[in-house]
Amino acid sequence: MSTALDRQIRPIYDALDTGSNKSAIVACNKLLKKHPKNALVQSLKALALVRSQKVEEALALCDEVLESKPTDDSTLNAMMHVLRGLGRHKDMIIMYEAAYKKQPANEELGAQTFFANIRANNWKSAQQVASKMYKQFQEERYLYWSVISSVLQANDRNTPAEMRTLLYKLALRLITSSSTPSYAHPDRFHLHLTILRELSEYDEAMTLLETPAGRNICETNLSCNEIRRDIMRLRGALEEEGKRAEQRIVEKNDRNWLEFLSVIDGVFSSLQDEPSNDAKEQCSSKLSNALELFTKISEQDGKKDRSGLLGLLELESRARKHGVSTDSTRMLHLMKQYFEAFGDKACCFEDLKPYLSLDGEDLAAWTDVLQASSSSLSTVNAVRRVINSHKLSRYNLSPSQLTVEAESSNASLYIKQYLEGLPLGDELPSTELQHVDDLAILAGNVFVNIWKMTGDVQYLYKAAVLLEFALGKSKQAFQMRLMLIRIYRLLGAPSAALEHYRLLNVKQVQNDTLSHFILSRCSTFSLASSGDLTYSTECLEASQIYISNSQETNDFVIRAFSAEKYSQIPQFITFEDWLENSLQRDITKLEYLRMRISHEAISSEVIDLELIELKFIFDRLHHDNRDFEILPNYQPKAVEDFNTQTLMFAKPEGHGWVWSFLKAYIKAFSQASDLDDVVEEKLLVGDRPQMSPDKRISLKERLSERLEEELAELTSDELSLMSYGDALADWLEPFHDHVRPPASVVLAEAAKQTELKTGIPLKGVDIVPQNGHVKKEEDTPPISEAPEALAKFFENMKTRFEDVKKATFPNEALHVATLTQEAFLLFVIETLRFKTPSVVKIHKLGNLVAKFKPIRSLAVGILKDMATSLENMSAQDGTSEKRKEFVDLCALECTEIDHDFIMNIAKKVTDSRKKVEEGVAKGMLKLCSTYEQ
Amino acid sequence: MSILRPFTASDMFNFNNINLDIWTETYNIGFYLHYLSGWPDLCCVQEAPSGRMMGYVLGKAEGQAQEWHGHVTVLTVAPEYRRLYLARKMITLLELVSDETYRGFFVDLYVRCNNIVAIEMYEGMGYSVFRRVREYYGNLGVGKGGRDEEDAFDMRKPLSRDNGRRSVRANGRDIVVSRHDVS
Secondary structure, rough: OHHHHHHHHHHHHHHOOOOHHHHHHHHHHHHHHHHHOOHHHHHHHHHHHHHHHHHOHHHHHHHHHHHHOOOOOOHHHHHHHHHHHOOHHHHHHHHHHHHHHHOOOHHHHHHHHHHHHHHOOOOOHHHHHHHHHHHOOOOHHHHHHHHHHHHHHHHHHOOHHHHHHHHHHHHHHHHHOOOHHHHHOOHHHHHHHHHHHHOEEEEHHHHHHHHHHHHHHHHOHHHHHHHHHHHHOOOOOOOHHHHHHHHHHHOOOOEEEEHHHHHHHOOOOOOOOOHHHHHHHHHHHHHHHHHHHHHHHHHHHHHHHHHHHHHHHHHHHHHHHOOOOOOOOOOHHHHHHHHHHHHOOOOOOHHHHHHHHOOHHHHHHHHHHHHHHOOOOOOOHHHOOOHHHHHHHHHOOOOOOOOOHHHHHHHHHHHHHHHHHHHHHHHOOOOOOOOOHHHHHHHHHHHHHHHHHHHHHHHHHHHHHHHHHHHHHHHOOOHHHHHHHHHHOOOOOHHHHHHHHHHHHOOOHHHHHHHHHOOOOOOOOOOOOHHHOOHHHHHHHHHHHHOOOOHHHHHHHHHHOOOOOOOOOHHHHHHHHHHEEHHHHHHHHHHHHHHHHOOOOOHHHHHHHHHHHHHHHHOOOOOOOOOOOOOOOOOOOOOOOHHHHHHHHHHHHHOOHHHHHHHHHHHHHHHHHHOOHHHHHHHOOOOOOOOOOOOOOOOOOOOOOOOOOOOOOOHHHHHHHHHHHHHHHHHHHHHHHHHHHHOOHHHHHHHHHHHHHHOOOOOOOOOOOOOOOOOOOOOOOOOOOHHHHHHHHHHHHHHHHHHHHHOOOHHHHHHHHHHHHHHHHHEEEEEEEEOOOOHHHOOOOHHHHHHHHHHHHHHHHHHHHHHHHHHHHHHHHHHHHHHHHHHHHOOOOOOOOOOOHHHHHHHHHHHHHHHHHHHHHHHHHHHHHHHHH | OOEEEEEEEEHHHHHOOOOOOOOOOOOOOHHHHHHHHHHHHHEEEEEEOOOOOOEEEEEEEEEEEEOEEEEEEEEEEHHHHOOHHHHHHHHHHHHHHHOOOOOOOEEEEEOOOOOOHHHHHHHOOOEEEEEEEOOOOOOOOOOOOOHHHHOOEEEEOOOOOOOOOOOOOOOHHOEEEEHEEEE
């Protein structure tokens, strides 16, 4: 390239780097006048176009560059970004393969070809490229690249099971062909061990592990040691491993709990299946050895380390399970000892939890121990002990001990102690947690439990006020915030919940694991129909992480290859996959969609775009990354946990919920859309996402499958919506199929539009457009009556609404109202096609359209009534009586928690309710007037 | 008492009980993957027998020639698991790997000059102040804590390869460098 041209190209890069795509395009155009065929400038322009969302124009340029088969670094690099932006990984492979073929001695091109295959999960070709590179450049790393490519191919879920072993065998053959042993490098060693483990070649693995280098690696490398441990377990060498662990504990003072578990596993290794007396005797002697060892350790470590004592507990617990325990009082004795030694550590309850399943006398004696423990709150340690004792006793409360009276007095005690102990933290900076926080959390748990027992709303008010108070004292107590979010949503006060969620400062990947707290069934609270996009925006923001994942994670897979960190590669790929196919991602997507159609005008563009996206989602195998464990739970084991207790509508949504709603919308959209599979295939820009292996049946059959376990995740009202949607779709299907223009016409229209925009005809589509509507040969299907189910649905929802509108909180009413609105919008979507008079005329559908009218006016009438009721509820919630009612019911007033404080919370809750009821009503009326005709 | 195991990419789905705490920053995905794709053996997790994450450390190896060393970038323990000596165990592993696998001369870490508790903890573990880095934690002006809040101590502990104990100097607290002089 001439230096003059070089100088002119530099500003284009600068413009791209600073995100000024417009000026980059202008600069490119200028240069292209002089050098119309310069591939680098063309690809830079394509990049600027992609980045400014001008996909059609970019595509045309992109194809031109690809045809010229570029080989220079700069063009290839620019094209790599263009193709990634367009999601065309397959074209990237073709491009690099062609370049590498032209310059087979170019190592960099070889590596890029390999990476392009990796990015597209094209493991087999990647393996071949790496093998070729190894032969040519004689670099060991390329051999390892080919090895791990085989492993990745074996692990891919699209690889048939019978191929797996073959691929692992291939990997083993390759890895052993290396001239240097794998243990020269920890990550190569790790890979080698993984393969041997998979192939059950334990002896060979042991040979490697026993080499001095192998031993050394396991000393310092946790990942390799993890596999080593695994291999020992798989080959049944538990006793040997136990001895090794004992040595480490004694000689190296290792306190890794895994070593203690190894010792314990070793003790019981002879007791598999039906143990002989011999085996039992053998076990007994090992048991007493371990007992001695752990006792010694616990005495030696004292309060510095919990391992010894916890080891003794685990040992005794297993001995009891195997029926070889020799001392019936030991368990209780150890628990008591543990509580005495570590009762002042915050984790004591969690440590003892696995051993708390006691009964009869043991339980009584244990309860006595806890009750006898000091209730002093004079020091921080004393407070922690009191808290642990409460958590431990509460866990074992039996149903008969869980009366409203008993629970109320528990709550009073916790609050009393909370307030009493609070001054201990007076001096703490505002960034620290208060020592007594858990007492408030315990009381919050109790109040929610009483609410669950009685349905009496006053207990939720109490929980909210107490937790708000405690949060005011301990500003960073995120657990309290999470509890409050749940409680406010139950109370129908979404803006109060959202306020707390925002204060959690959820970032990055946490959006995937935590957004369920606020986005679960959030269309119930959405005011999008009245123009307030708060929740839609939350959905979009929470979904950013999935874009980052698809753009960035892959780069690190490549990095791990370059740095030869083979242990990380499968893990990165799993991480990417879990996030890409996250269940929450699509729950968020569906909520967003449900809000979108209530806000934006329903048009064929919206329908087409959503249809394509939903069909992609429909092929995903979802992974649930949601974090529910983060909610503190101190409910007794006899009742539901806090998470289950506080789920909105008492129905957790999961895969079944997603599938149900997906099917409903794909059904409605694919009927309303002109895009059939043929058209979609032609117009698709990027690669198709990997299909789920389950492709036995057609899309249509999959859509009509409604599985029991899927439907079980729906509320009864959601279930009615599904049946309504099915009835509507079944009724209108023949008419949609009759009217939908053939693929050739749709494609011709698309080609025309593209040509208008870009000046270049659409590639791969060459159809002569026909004039006007194509009249089908066959007759219009006979017009059938509207199924009764449609009118019935609206009537039923009306009755449902009358039932629930008097409830203490508005959630059910909002749920019923928003679902009725959704049903109406589904009706609008399904009938959109028949709004065009010419369509109706040509296809003689006048009689059909006439049948829409009564359903439409029925729906509109009912929605308007619901809106009026919601407005009345809203006016009620705005009154001072409602606030006073809250304060009276809450009845938590004391010297610390004053009237004004409670009044503020009351105001927050009632204002939030008022706003949501008002907004939903307003939006419903707006939709009625938009779609009334 | 806890399980010491490698940090893996999918731990990002489980670290909320640690990262929702105000003192622990949640970085973008790339931050964690950068460490894992570079120095996976310097990244580890402490896990409770229940499977809950208790804390984690992310480290790297860097520096030229005699400055080649292990560096502690993130060290964090969830509030409910503090005061159990977990930090000490994770640092010990990082030192071991820096010494044996990377053959570094020392391990270093940065700490706010006013974080007396942490400084004393590290001193108890054999670290000493090597130098003071001005405005390491942002230069938003002198806050409530004065210079000590925005300045950092670079604390170092010599490893077996540092025969001359060059990473220890008596007057480290008095040697002040600018933020731009450190990596």
